[in-house]
Amino acid sequence: MSVTQHTPIAIPPSARFWDRIANRYAKRPVADEATYQKKLQMTREYLEPHMRVFEFGCGTGSTALTHSPHVAYVRATDISAKMIDIAKSKAREAGVKNVEFEQSDIESIAASSAKYDVVLGLSILHLLDDRDAVVSTIYDMLEPGGIFVSSTACLGDHMKIFKFIAPLGRFFGILPILSVFTTQDLVGCIEDSGFEIETKWSPGKNKGVFIIARKPL
Numbered sequence: 001m002s003v004t005q006h007t008p009i010a011i012p013p014s015a016r017f018w019d020r021i022a023n024r025y026a027k028r029p030v031a032d033e034a035t036y037q038k039k040l041q042m043t044r045e046y047l048e049p050h051m052r053v054f055e056f057g058c059g060t061g062s063t064a065l066t067h068s069p070h071v072a073y074v075r076a077t078d079i080s081a082k083m084i085d086i087a088k089s090k091a092r093e094a095g096v097k098n099v100e101f102e103q104s105d106i107e108s109i110a111a112s113s114a115k116y117d118v119v120l121g122l123s124i125l126h127l128l129d130d131r132d133a134v135v136s137t138i139y140d141m142l143e144p145g146g147i148f149v150s151s152t153a154c155l156g157d158h159m160k161i162f163k164f165i166a167p168l169g170r171f172f173g174i175l176p177i178l179s180v181f182t183t184q185d186l187v188g189c190i191e192d193s194g195f196e197i198e199t200k201w202s203p204g205k206n207k208g209v210f211i212i213a214r215k216p217l
């Protein structure tokens with residue numbers, strides 16, 4: 001199996017927003033525990049002990065650590081150094097050895113020869129400048145037959161006003177990058193990258209979309 005090589009990359013200013021809120025984010029309870037558990041379970045059905053998992057936008061690492069006993073290895077990345085510090089201390093406290101946390105920007109990561117069986121992008125695709133490029137990179141990072149699991153707020157479905165608010169909020173540093181698109185746009189992007197969607201689940205009205213997609217063999 002090929003070895004993962006990641007070249008160090010510059011961290012953009014947008015990381016500052018996430019660094020600022022990292023401590024609060026870590027303390028905040030999950031907004032909808034039942035939905036979170038269901039997403040974990042739906043993901044878990046795809047995990048096998050030999051698998052290598054890549055997660056981007058991992059935040060404080062809870063999901064990576066939860067899945068870690070069920071796979072061989074997890075590489076979990078986030079743009080925020082503070083989020084990564086918290087994730088690393090959680091891993092140390094829990095004695096987890098097969099998760100590597102790393103600060104990196106998914107928008108700068110090059111698809112290397114490293115191949116993963118599963119990629120997780122949870123609550124992150126709407127926080128990127130170039131979602132389509134990232135989904136295409138993820139496609140390249142996966143083994144044929146590999147799985148891409150995403151959970152995404154599709155603000156274009158119900159809060160189009162964010163198209164105007166988001167740039168202002170970003171300018172004043174009170175909002176992160178926020179991309180406004182619909183569920184249909186996202187499905188189109190994932191399919192256009194070559195994935196076949198196996199599951200598309202919406203936990204409720206205006207609660208985003210959870211998609212499990214496969215790279216064909």
Ligand SMILES: C[S@@+](CC[C@H](N)C(=O)[O-])C[C@H]1O[C@@H](n2cnc3c(N)ncnc32)[C@H](O)[C@@H]1O
Pocket residue numbers: 018019056057058059060077078079080083104105106107121122123124127128
């Ligand atoms: C809404 S939080 C989601 C965290 C976690 N995935 C979860 O579901 O709780 C978004 C995370 O994405 C990270 N992030 C934002 N832009 C990123 C980028 N370009 N590359 C990597 N991580 C990024 C933020 O630092 C933050 O931790």
